[in-house]
Amino acid sequence: MPGGDQLVEEGTEAIIEDMGKGYRFRPLMQAVLMIIIVFVISFILFLTGFLDFKDQGDLTITTLILCWILAFLFPLIVKSKTHRIHQISMGIYFAAILALTGTILLAIFEGDSGIEKTSIPLLIAFLVGIGTQLFEHLNPELIKRTARIYLGIFASAVVFFICVWLYMENILPGFGIWLSIVITALFAYALLPEKPK
Amino acid sequence: MTYAEWEWIIPVLSIIGFVVGILVTWRQYKIPGIGDVIDAITTYYLDEQKFTFQKISADLKLPDPVVKHALKELERRDVIYRTKSGWFAMNDPLIFLSEKDMIRAKRLTKGDNLIYGAYQNPFFSHSELLLVYGIFIGTIIFGLVCGFIEPARTWLLSMLGTANIIDGAIFLLFIIMVGMITTDALENLISIWSRERYSVIIGEMSGISYDTSYSDEYSGRIGRGMIRRADLQITPIQKFMNYFMRVPIGDIRICCVAKKDGGPEVEFKNLPFPREMFYVIRSIQLKSLGWRKRHARTLMLWRARGAIPSIGF
Numbered sequence: 001m002p003g004g005d006q007l008v009e010e011g012t013e014a015i016i017e018d019m020g021k022g023y024r025f026r027p028l029m030q031a032v033l034m035i036i037i038v039f040v041i042s043f044i045l046f047l048t049g050f051l052d053f054k055d056q057g058d059l060t061i062t063t064l065i066l067c068w069i070l071a072f073l074f075p076l077i078v079k080s081k082t083h084r085i086h087q088i089s090m091g092i093y094f095a096a097i098l099a100l101t102g103t104i105l106l107a108i109f110e111g112d113s114g115i116e117k118t119s120i121p122l123l124i125a126f127l128v129g130i131g132t133q134l135f136e137h138l139n140p141e142l143i144k145r146t147a148r149i150y151l152g153i154f155a156s157a158v159v160f161f162i163c164v165w166l167y168m169e170n171i172l173p174g175f176g177i178w179l180s181i182v183i184t185a186l187f188a189y190a191l192l193p194e195k196p197k
Numbered sequence: 198m199t200y201a202e203w204e205w206i207i208p209v210l211s212i213i214g215f216v217v218g219i220l221v222t223w224r225q226y227k228i229p230g231i232g233d234v235i236d237a238i239t240t241y242y243l244d245e246q247k248f249t250f251q252k253i254s255a256d257l258k259l260p261d262p263v264v265k266h267a268l269k270e271l272e273r274r275d276v277i278y279r280t281k282s283g284w285f286a287m288n289d290p291l292i293f294l295s296e297k298d299m300i301r302a303k304r305l306t307k308g309d310n311l312i313y314g315a316y317q318n319p320f321f322s323h324s325e326l327l328l329v330y331g332i333f334i335g336t337i338i339f340g341l342v343c344g345f346i347e348p349a350r351t352w353l354l355s356m357l358g359t360a361n362i363i364d365g366a367i368f369l370l371f372i373i374m375v376g377m378i379t380t381d382a383l384e385n386l387i388s389i390w391s392r393e394r395y396s397v398i399i400g401e402m403s404g405i406s407y408d409t410s411y412s413d414e415y416s417g418r419i420g421r422g423m424i425r426r427a428d429l430q431i432t433p434i435q436k437f438m439n440y441f442m443r444v445p446i447g448d449i450r451i452c453c454v455a456k457k458d459g460g461p462e463v464e465f466k467n468l469p470f471p472r473e474m475f476y477v478i479r480s481i482q483l484k485s486l487g488w489r490k491r492h493a494r495t496l497m498l499w500r501a502r503g504a505i506p507s508i509g510f
Contacts, residue, residue, distance in 0.1 A: 098214030
């Protein structure tokens with residue numbers, strides 16, 4: 001039995017892992033699954049021709065697909081909740097966020113990106129919407145019923161609404177605002193902490 | 198400069214993002230004296246309701262600032278909490294109830310030492326899973342079909358009638374995003390639905406108390422002496438979902454004394470950490486909290502953050 005300092009040094013999450021390991025895949029199996037997933041994604045990218053990096057956008061699409069799929073699947077499969085694993089999850093999360101942010105900025109400032117200008121608000125909505133949802137899943141302990149969290153949710157909901165509205169107006173002129181309100185309400189509600197504390 | 202000339206910046210940004218993510222979660226965890234404080238609490242105050250800083254300090258003979266800092270850190274991590282009167286109390290790690298329900302449970306068990314408390318999730322069924330995750334999986338399948346199969350993509354854009362101004366691939370991202378947000382919102386709704394209903398608590402003396410209907414007040418009772426057999430059952434689908442879900446779940450079946458003597462067989466569905474609940478039931482059945490004492494240290498370090506066995510991941 002390690003000493004208390006050593007246990008706490010690893011963080012309490014290590015203890016959750018200890019209690020929950022009977023329910024989860026063994027760490028080796030988790031690692032094997034992740035390797036298989038990376039292999040399958042790479043194979044699909046190879047088959048679809050993105051991995052040859054010949055065309056403009058191949059590098060962007062490859063990076064975005066790898067980062068976002070791993071950002072979603074890594075915390076879902078790797079349940080060894082040690083501090084190091086959490087660090088890797090957050091690392092992949094930030095990699096996905098920065099890669100998408102860079103893509104959006106390039107699309108805004110470089111006219112020949114191949115991305116329609118009308119699609120840029122949706123990419124921002126995706127960045128805000130999925131970014132915050134994923135952050136909530138990765139750090140549920142940070143999402144508490146505090147004024148700061150409510151303010152954060154409100155601010156992200158406003159940005160999300162404006163972007164979805166701008167995009168929806170292209171598809172459903174006149175009605176886009178109503179659909180945007182519904183989607184934004186769902187988005188804000190999904191972010192609200194509903195578990196008992 | 199063209200987009201192609203700047204494209205290299207995307208993978209570079211992702212590498213920078215990875216490093217940033219690692220750095221922002223970098224924390225120093227080593228807190229001096231914290232192990233001794235945990236030892237003192239689990240040794241002397243495990244089944245006590247409350248303890249004070251002075252008591253811990255006197256037991257340990259450590260400098261006051263060290264004990265204070267350790268207690269503060271444990272409080273920050275929700276392992277212990279401070280009562281209104283300024284005492285400290287242990288957040289029992291197997292209590293998954295909201296604060297309001299915890300007070301209700303304490304009141305109805307006349308202040309019994311509660312060892313386990315959680316909500317059943319009666320809505321966790323195949324049809325519910327199909328409904329909630331079907332939306333998300335459906336949008337992904339739709340996205341893949343319309344993204345990779347050209348006739349489907351053409352059909353989609355013709356349906357939208359905006360082929361000249363809408364990027365098909367990005368519209369599919371929009372569909373997937375809406376599916377994900379809807380699924381998350383439904384999860385929240387289900388959590389609310391099951392909260393404060395169908396809760397189960399296990400007390401050291403009072404045995405098992407549970408709600409039998411919505412807004413019930415623990416009218417279901419199984420006294421310690423009535424428990425004849427307790428079985429842990431994890432169905433194949435629960436076992437599969439437990440690999441990925443945030444909180445593992447399972448069923449507990451309790452065989453009471455014969456019905457004519459006062460007790461039927463009771464089944465609790467989809468409770469969090471069912472194996473630990475099973476150990477708790479065995480402990481109170483045997484009138485020995487040995488298992489709890491043996492694992493007190495681990496249990497205490499286990500973050501006592503409430504969680505509904507929601508179908509969330």
